[in-house]
Amino acid sequence: MSTTSEPARQQAAEVDILEELKAELAHDLEEERPPHAGPLAQVAAGLVTLALGVAGMVLALGYGLGSLTEPGPGLWPFAVAVAVTALSIAQIVFGREAQDTEQFTRSSALTGLGVLSLIGLAALLPVIGFEVPSLVLMVIWLRFLGGESWRLTAVISVVTVAAFYALFVLALSIPLPRLI
Amino acid sequence: MDFTPIIDGFGIVLQPTNLLYCLVGVLIGMLIGVLPGLGPAATIAILLPITYGIEPVSAIIMLAGIFYGAQYGGTITSVLLRLPGEASSVVTVFDGFAMAKQGRAGAALGIAAIGSFIGGTVSIIGLSVLAPVVAGYALDFGPPEYAALGLLGVLLVSTVGNGGKLKAIIAASIGLLIATVGRDTFTGAERFTFANLNLADGIDFVPIAMGLFGLGEILYNLEENHKKVHAPAKVTKVWPSRKDLSDSKGAIARGSGIGFGLGVLPGGGAVLSSLVAYAVEKRRAKQPERFGRGAIEGVAAPETANNAAATSSFIPLLTLGIPANATMALMFGALLIQGVQPGPQLVDSHPDIFWGVINSMYIGNILLLIMSIPMVGIFVRILRVRPAILAPITALITMLGVYTVNNSVFDIYLVIVFGVVGYLMKKFGFDPGPMVLAFVLGTLIESSARQSLLIFGGDPTGFVSRPISGTILAAILAVVLFPLVRKVIRARRGEPADVRTPEEAAVSQAPAETPDRETTDAK
Amino acid sequence: MTIIVGYLDTPEGRAALETGIAEAALRDLPLVVVNSPRRGAPVDDDMLAPEQVSAIVDRATDHGVRVEVRQPLHGDSLAETLESVAREVDASLVVIGLRHRSPVGKLILGSTAQRILLDASVPVLAVKADR
Numbered sequence: 033m034s035t036t037s038e039p040a041r042q043q044a045a046e047v048d049i050l051e052e053l054k055a056e057l058a059h060d061l062e063e064e065r066p067p068h069a070g071p072l073a074q075v076a077a078g079l080v081t082l083a084l085g086v087a088g089m090v091l092a093l094g095y096g097l098g099s100l101t102e103p104g105p106g107l108w109p110f111a112v113a114v115a116v117t118a119l120s121i122a123q124i125v126f127g128r129e130a131q132d133t134e135q136f137t138r139s140s141a142l143t144g145l146g147v148l149s150l151i152g153l154a155a156l157l158p159v160i161g162f163e164v165p166s167l168v169l170m171v172i173w174l175r176f177l178g179g180e181s182w183r184l185t186a187v188i189s190v191v192t193v194a195a196f197y198a199l200f201v202l203a204l205s206i207p208l209p210r211l212i
Numbered sequence: 213m214d215f216t217p218i219i220d221g222f223g224i225v226l227q228p229t230n231l232l233y234c235l236v237g238v239l240i241g242m243l244i245g246v247l248p249g250l251g252p253a254a255t256i257a258i259l260l261p262i263t264y265g266i267e268p269v270s271a272i273i274m275l276a277g278i279f280y281g282a283q284y285g286g287t288i289t290s291v292l293l294r295l296p297g298e299a300s301s302v303v304t305v306f307d308g309f310a311m312a313k314q315g316r317a318g319a320a321l322g323i324a325a326i327g328s329f330i331g332g333t334v335s336i337i338g339l340s341v342l343a344p345v346v347a348g349y350a351l352d353f354g355p356p357e358y359a360a361l362g363l364l365g366v367l368l369v370s371t372v373g374n375g376g377k378l379k380a381i382i383a384a385s386i387g388l389l390i391a392t393v394g395r396d397t398f399t400g401a402e403r404f405t406f407a408n409l410n411l412a413d414g415i416d417f418v419p420i421a422m423g424l425f426g427l428g429e430i431l432y433n434l435e436e437n438h439k440k441v442h443a444p445a446k447v448t449k450v451w452p453s454r455k456d457l458s459d460s461k462g463a464i465a466r467g468s469g470i471g472f473g474l475g476v477l478p479g480g481g482a483v484l485s486s487l488v489a490y491a492v493e494k495r496r497a498k499q500p501e502r503f504g505r506g507a508i509e510g511v512a513a514p515e516t517a518n519n520a521a522a523t524s525s526f527i528p529l530l531t532l533g534i535p536a537n538a539t540m541a542l543m544f545g546a547l548l549i550q551g552v553q554p555g556p557q558l559v560d561s562h563p564d565i566f567w568g569v570i571n572s573m574y575i576g577n578i579l580l581l582i583m584s585i586p587m588v589g590i591f592v593r594i595l596r597v598r599p600a601i602l603a604p605i606t607a608l609i610t611m612l613g614v615y616t617v618n619n620s621v622f623d624i625y626l627v628i629v630f631g632v633v634g635y636l637m638k639k640f641g642f643d644p645g646p647m648v649l650a651f652v653l654g655t656l657i658e659s660s661a662r663q664s665l666l667i668f669g670g671d672p673t674g675f676v677s678r679p680i681s682g683t684i685l686a687a688i689l690a691v692v693l694f695p696l697v698r699k700v701i702r703a704r705r706g707e708p709a710d711v712r713t714p715e716e717a718a719v720s721q722a723p724a725e726t727p728d729r730e731t732t733d734a735k
Numbered sequence: 736m737t738i739i740v741g742y743l744d745t746p747e748g749r750a751a752l753e754t755g756i757a758e759a760a761l762r763d764l765p766l767v768v769v770n771s772p773r774r775g776a777p778v779d780d781d782m783l784a785p786e787q788v789s790a791i792v793d794r795a796t797d798h799g800v801r802v803e804v805r806q807p808l809h810g811d812s813l814a815e816t817l818e819s820v821a822r823e824v825d826a827s828l829v830v831i832g833l834r835h836r837s838p839v840g841k842l843i844l845g846s847t848a849q850r851i852l853l854d855a856s857v858p859v860l861a862v863k864a865d866r
Binding site for chain 1: 611
């Protein structure tokens, strides 16, 4: 052990317990998630934010920076966009080793399907009311995303939509586009 | 000290409707605390549309109940199943589950409930005393102070949160950028609206919050993960023995203090408090080897601390109008929706909200203590429900809920967009919390900064020359430089942390090899 | 060659275990006890606790039978999981417990036992609980 003084050693050991706890917790929680994506993901993340930052800078310049005595509408967004750009560059250059990303797995397609079903709901809601799209959404999520049996899917879908109907329409009289 | 507003606050809380909202809040909080998957932030975000229809006081009472209620619920699964329901209950797993294996699950749960109650109550008392003082002091704050404080808050939340610090600050900066979308209040110019009428007034807080936290979390949980299935746990008598109680006295006392102190710091909060409280107890113990093997202090300390912290994290919001963490940012937004501007003037302009919310926490903590002891078995039943069944129901609540706010389908699309953004952020290691916090504070920071420039006549050194804002800016500098300095010092010392004392070796029950410190530091 | 028992902590399951142990002793084959809860929820009533698993192991070894307890998770179909384990351990017999279901019960809740009986590639021994 190093020959540092007692209080410093105590503090160092205390901090170490903390770090060790954090690391152990992180490990335990990690076991259940997909593995880390590689450095490519880190760089990609940095590139996306870099693009946002640069776009922000360009657009903000267009709105006029004004001066410090008379700030224009673009001054603050420009300053922030500069920060985003600079930090993104730092991320691309220095951030490759971090382990905090996740790979996309086959089941990420499930998430994609979920998003599509939500878009479908939003698109159909004003057209045919909420009942049918909600029912379809429930079926998709229960049966296709959740792997539940048809029996259970049917029961839960109908009960849920009925409950929503009872709650929103009957009990609370909230205006929702609807068929019935 | 004038006690009338405090007493009036109790009067408000004891109204039947508010008692009901308090009960509903802590009940929902406890339930989602038990369930892994949705956290209090996500739930509060999803329930924001409800707050439109009810009184501001009632709304915040309910949302607050969800927040500190979740700290109770998370303990249950930590102890019984070695499965933390909430991030702040992860440390409880070490000794809590060990106690359960020794047949002392009831004692662990009991001491956790008692410690949580005491920690929460101590924190509320501290809150009642400290808050008006801070608010009074903050009335001297001007635009420069707010700009600096807002910035400090955003930075602290980014650096202490999960995920990489660099990414968190990037997320926060992007949040600040998103806040600028819409019409500029100073000049009337339209920014980043791309000729879309819906964006002309800026992006509403509610769809962003619901999307990033609510839908983002739901989408993230959709992905298959190989969760272990646990056998049902038997819970016997939920009450600690006399000896357990007396052994935990010190831990509870220290945990309350640590939780209260760390909860006030932006970015600190419940998770950090539970970790620090545990570490402190272990350090102080005469026989540290007991920790990780069923030491009752190992349960009492973190559970007390996390409840104390959850309560004290309200202080910056209620007194300065600065949210200390992502959940407080949601409360901030919820207040804004109701037309209430959080800030130091809140205690005077809306004493009903100020004291109503604070006093509701007393009631809420009592309710939680009453419910958590006999009703543990009932709460654990909910764990048998497959998440695949809850997912579409929560998704529907989110989608239909956001529609009811403005009768706008555009809002639904916004939620979907931000839901995807939130999902991608989590996949790529960005924490959505700092982004929402920065978004919520963005308008405040910008207008304060611009007002300050006007006051200073365009001279930015004015920030530094004013004493308060100067101090805050110095703190900002410290926060930014501290991790870098620490890395340099550690590198110079040559990794002293790899040497493990016998006690540290005993703690490692999990099949984890020596923690990779470089990775931890890089975060 | 092994004998598989599909096990739940119910009278039917315990009956199946007893029969499985007896068969394994008779044929001098190892026993594989499959306890398969449904994937998804954090807690499942079907999941055996470690003490229950050791009790099973003790029971089998008391009768001089070599035993292995597996706890694979099943998704849509328990029958499928059981079938794949059967293939993996080269089972020559599957023992399951049978519970009397009313026709309405079968209609609403379905019959896993029926699926197993129909889909299995090896002989299936269906046992009722002791009265």
